[in-house]
Ligand SMILES: Nc1ncnc2c1ncn2[C@@H]1O[C@H](COP(=O)(O)OP(=O)(O)OP(=O)(O)O)[C@@H](O)[C@H]1O
């Protein structure tokens with residue numbers, strides 16, 4: 001299967017504005033009467049098509065950043081511009097639409113539905129997007145072929161290895177052809193072989209023009225990205241370009 005049929009390029013013509021722009025981003029969690037400032041003023045710009053790793057110790061705020069970038073949570077103060085639009089101005093329906101159209105999520109725990117076959121899991125985002133049944137199946141199967149699981153489409157998650165389950169999750173993330181992939185510790189539960197498979201997929205997604213934000217605490221995983229952002233105690237402490 002040719003790459004172009006599943007992964008058309010999404011580089012916006014002539015766009016120089018960053019696709020992601022956090023400015024003075026702060027996030028305070030409230031638990032009862034206790035407040036915790038998880039993000040303490042973050043500035044982060046990511047251009048269309050960039051491959052960026054976010055690294056930092058446990059509790060430093062990585063998943064908080066991911067939830068903000070993915071419009072799963074909102075800032076306490078500061079601003080988040082997504083493709084030039086202030087996310088704060090969007091209502092729930094618009095946010096859901098942004099998540100569905102623009103963003104593909106990959107999580108450490110795969111988040112697959114155990115009772116559904118691989119292709120049924122992959123078709124789910126298209127059901128929310130209102131894609132016709134026959135097209136859903138064709139695209140789900142194509143996405144699974146794309147991640148090397150064309151012979152496993154009828155297997156349920158429990159019948160697949162961890163690496164294969166994560167590849168199903170990657171297929172699900174890219175089946176709606178999102179411009180951006182947000183991955184939170186996608187290799188955290190994988191052995192080195194499966195890690196390599198998933199990172200190889202990300203390399204290909206990057207080559208096809210996707211914007212990728214990869215959250216990890218493993219430095220050799222981060223080294224696959226073109227830029228690494230270091231987070232500590234809710235602040236960006238350093239940024240470096242990879243060789
Ligand atoms: N819903 C919440 N309510 C209260 N505190 C929270 C909430 N979510 C996260 N926190 C706190 O905010 C801080 C940052 O959490 P976050 O999940 O972003 O860290 P992380 O860098 O992803 O860590 P890990 O590497 O362990 O996944 C932590 O101290 C955490 O306890």
Ligand SMILES: [Mg+2]
Nearest residue numbers: 062063064184
């Ligand atoms: Mg986390």
